[in-house]
Amino acid sequence: MDVFDELIFWAQDRGVELHGVAPHSLPGRGVGIVATKPLKAGDQILKIPTSTLRTLDTARPEIKDVLPKDTKVHAILAAELALDKPTSEYSPWNAVMPSRDSIISSLPLAWDPRLHAYLPKPALALLRKQQAKFTHDWAAIQQTPFASTDIPNPPITRQDYLYAWLLVNTRTFYHETPLTRRAPREDRMVLQPVADLFNHSGKGCAVTSTPTHFTITADRAYAMGDEVAICYGKHHNDFLLVEYGFVLPWDGGSANRNGGGDGEGEEGQPQQGGGNCWDEVCLDEAVLPALGAGHRALLEERGFLGNYVLDAGTVCYRTQVALRVLCVTPGQWERLVSEGEDGGEGLQEEVDRLLLALLRKWRGVVAGKIEEVEGLDVGQACQREILCARWRQIASLVDQTIERLEA
Ligand SMILES: C[S@@+](CC[C@H](N)C(=O)[O-])C[C@H]1O[C@@H](n2cnc3c(N)ncnc32)[C@H](O)[C@@H]1O
Structure with a gap:
């Protein structure tokens, strides 16, 4: 079994349903989700029980207990990931996460700071906010025993924490239900298995959440072997660069924001993998x-x-x-x-x-x-x-x- 089979086996065992899709390595995009059979618009392709999510509630008490009460979910989930052992119950999920090298080379927060001066203005403004959040979260972790050299296990280093923090930054979803909406938006962040392997496209499959499930539904027809993407939001490329470490290609401005929402380009070709209509x-x-x-x-x-x-x-x-x-x-x-x-x-x-x-x-x-x-x-x-x-x-x-x- 390869790592993807192991992940699917592990996820299905916990109630995750995949219908006609599977993870696949894709050149230049890490892992993505592809159709394993022809799909129609409206097909439900993934159903994730909320019991499989990693959230504030599933975070280990020994982590939450040593952090200040107002610590954000992002910081806590990052500590969770940084402290996961190879024997963790999440190891089949962790095994498909991007490598430390790929995260460090793609996300500007981890770049040599001398490169930051060359980011376009909106990207730099976003990066400065991200730096402030990371610095705050890392300062909190440094005050815990997990960053101390006095413990038997190796302490979390800044690089360990940065890698985990960026994993969380690039892979979380907002869990929107009447109950979670009582919490501040940043505390509704959750990690979900398999769904976190969908790449981004300007138009993509619908993601909906209820108190019991996340569901992803095909937005249009897909042929077998097509990549199936979701839309992370109507983001311009400066945002995608800083928050996710990539830019969508420039397409000469032919991508159409107001194309009726059917995901079709001017030639009737899908926009999947095309330019950024929100740039x-x-x-x-x-x-x-x-x-x-x-x-x-x-x-x-x-x-x-x-x-x-x-x-x-x-x-x-x-x-x-x-x-x-x-x-x-x-x-x-x-x-x-x-x-x-x-x-x-x-x-x-x-x-x-x-x-x-x-x-x-x-x-x-x-x-x-x-x-x-x-x-x-x-x-x-x-x-x-x-x-x-x-x-x-x-x-x-x-x-x-x-x-x-x-x-
Ligand atoms: C939620 S993860 C998606 C799965 C990811 N590709 C992986 O290998 O695990 C988000 C990350 O995927 C990559 N990604 C997503 N959409 C992309 C796209 N259209 N082009 C290139 N990279 C993309 C970026 O590295 C981004 O930070």
């Missing part, structure tokens, strides 16, 4: 340098300073509002904002010209970033490559918008 790029570094102190103050006062984004189809409303401040008097701008007006075609043309100039300038900055990252020799080659890949996607989206504005 967007932060334009703050293009727009903010053009604003003087007075403009910034006005925008700040009305809640429009920063968080400017561009997706494959549109420049966001906040950007449109912010650029108008550079084209009209403060009084006129206040009136436009108060009345929710765009100021007409003439003003829109002026805003488009301004945006075009800012994007052309920023495109040069993006090209510089790519060159800088290509020339670095810190971190691992795969880490530099994913950074370059992300900046190239940003360059493509900016190029596409420049072309649209020039047309």
